[in-house]
Amino acid sequence: MTEQVTPVKKNGSRDFRVHTASTKVTQSELAELEHAAAARGIRVSEWIREVLLRELHRSDRVNSGDQANYGRRTLTEIVGLQLFLTNVLSPLSRGEWMTKEQYEQLMRQVKVHKHRATEQILTEQPPHGHA
Numbered sequence: 001m002t003e004q005v006t007p008v009k010k011n012g013s014r015d016f017r018v019h020t021a022s023t024k025v026t027q028s029e030l031a032e033l034e035h036a037a038a039a040r041g042i043r044v045s046e047w048i049r050e051v052l053l054r055e056l057h058r059s060d061r062v063n064s065g066d067q068a069n070y071g072r073r074t075l076t077e078i079v080g081l082q083l084f085l086t087n088v089l090s091p092l093s094r095g096e097w098m099t100k101e102q103y104e105q106l107m108r109q110v111k112v113h114k115h116r117a118t119e120q121i122l123t124e125q126p127p128h129g130h131a
Helices: 027-040 044-093 100-123
Strands: none
């Protein structure tokens, strides 16, 4: 039986760099790239690869963070609407009217308290035995 030899890199991986991604740069940009790579003791192509992949992964983390922040901002606005509606509808359901000053005060209070109320919701632990 013939043994099959499969190439393996030093780190044990079988992934080889066989594709090229390229771009054009000016002479001065090339000089900057060469200087940056030389300062790190590596070839320009290796340095460019490292920078591109690092930026790609950083960008992924930032986008994930942006999505989380978007979700938090959305929740905060929903909580603000809940606070607003609760405080407006309660007196209206009793036949009471709000003055312009009361309404403006309510709007200021909602802006101040919606963030704290959101944090309380996010840190609230469900009762034991519930999902």
